[in-house]
């Protein structure tokens with residue numbers, strides 16, 4: 001999700017002062033803006049712009065079906081790309097490890113929270129991604145914050161794709177780095193940004209698969225650029241791991257890039273692996289350094305060991321059950337062929353993320369609601385998550401879907417008459 005502050009500075013009414021306070025204190029207190037009031041104003045403004053985010057409670061979830069508010073919906077918006085989240089073998093691994101190790105890890109990794117389940121999972125992830133070592137983080141967000149803050153010092157250069165996920169951008173801000181963003185997938189522009197400071201340390205960070213667009217970064221070209229510019233390349237493969245590459249090792253493996261080409265590889269465990277958490281993989285020196293300096297690794301509770309055990313099982317299944325990727329690809333082809341026949345404005349993507357570009361935020365919302373009325377869940381993604389004028393339905397497919405599900409989605413989309421106009425623009 002690209003980071004963009006939608007929160008323009010809003011003036012707010014000074015807080016009221018208490019009686020019997022000295023004049024100087026009253027003046028100072030009276031001038032201090034009330035934070036909660038300002039937040040309320042910003043929230044109201046967002047609602048007025050019809051861009052308010054709403055929370056939906058899911059009562060039950062089985063495969064691609066969810067039940068919410070008494071309605072069963074066929075969902076096309078989960079990141080469970082391989083359909084592993086409900087696999088009984090993962091659930092069994094979670095239960096068994098829970099019986100043995102309890103629920104919480106009880107502590108940070110560096111105190112006494114690092115259990116053998118964590119160590120085994122780290123080894124499995126390093127082996128899968130062809131890296132020397134791996135380090136677990138509790139979420140992908142924390143992994144990206146921690147890595148960038150550990151690597152970059154204040155004022156050093158962090159070059160990023162404009163459509164990078166919010167947490168990569170936030171990582172650069174946390175580090176106090178000089179953040180330079182290049183237009184999406186534009187390697188020449190990335191080179192120009194690097195040349196803006198040719199002498200200092202530099203990190204170039206990119207999503208492997210872009211979370212709201214589904215396309216893949218030009219990884220080979222970026223790796224070549226980074227090699228010639230003595231710049232470290234970091235790839236966030238949250239949406240590539242499990243889906244791309246021969247045994248699902250991700251976009252970096254698919255591009256044939258080694259640890260030397262991409263020294264910092266990060267991926268999440270809550271998407272294709274159907275679990276939760278994240279890891280960073282790379283050289284022993286990288287992992288040793290992160291263990292010392294990544295604050296979001298050091299100062300937080302280790303993920304539950306039973307979750308690590310279930311994730312380990314998920315890694316085994318994601319690697320060995322090739323039919324999941326094959327099935328996903330069959331479904332993707334079926335969806336894209338059907339969408340092309342209907343003239344739907346699908347974005348170019350060969351991954352599980354298949355966004356339907358609708359442009360106007362209200363149109364995206366209306367389309368999502370119309371699908372919901374037909375029992376389908378595909379959430380509208382609107383600004384500030386995506387740029388203005390680029391609201392979309394972020395449709396995702398999963399190996400948990402069947403061909404009949406894809407056909408049902410296509411029929412519903414057809415009924416909404418969303419096809420492109422003769423000029424190619426969505427009508």
Ligand SMILES: Cc1ncc(COP(=O)(O)O)c(C=O)c1O
Pocket residue numbers: 001138139140141142165167207211236238239268269270277278
């Ligand atoms: C590209 C990318 N990186 C990182 C994250 C954050 O991962 P997590 O949900 O584990 O915090 C996400 C989404 O959630 C993502 O899409």
